[in-house]
Amino acid sequence: MNLRRPEVELLTTKWGAMLDGSGIYKVARQRAEEMFGSQVLHPFGPDWDVFKVRGKIFLLLTAVTGQQQMIIKAEPEDCQALQQQYPFIAPGYHMNKRHWVSVYPHAELHQQLIEELVTDSYRLVVEKLPRRQRPIEPSSGH
Secondary structure, eight states: OOOOOOOSSSEEETEEEEOOHHHHHHHHHHHHHHEEETTEOOTOTOOEEEEETTTTEEEEEEEETEEEEEEEOOOOHHHHHHHHHTTTTTOTTSSSSTTTEEEOOOTTTTTHHHHHHHHHHHHHHHHHHHGOOSSTTSSSSO
């Protein structure tokens, strides 16, 4: 039995908007779709939105046992720092725990952080691509 009250999707704070699970999806999806060359696929079934650039995953959106989450790639030292700094960030679900983190709904999670995490994940994947396959230079804008 779940006794938690439903979260309000968007609440304005001094950091931006706080988000629940559907809000995370909305912001992450919107930011991922803005990234040049990104595409969304469903290779793991309809409950998994998998965003790729040139065939490489940079974002996953899914719900595990009813818990909505986004899974993003990060440098190993950043994965550790993010997990230490934020109580809503954990090792990446079903991914390499050194390189991926899961982000869960939380009162302190805000729109700007989600957008930054998605952008950083995209850039990290792009910079590992052979230069001729890169849709952008990783150091440039989106």
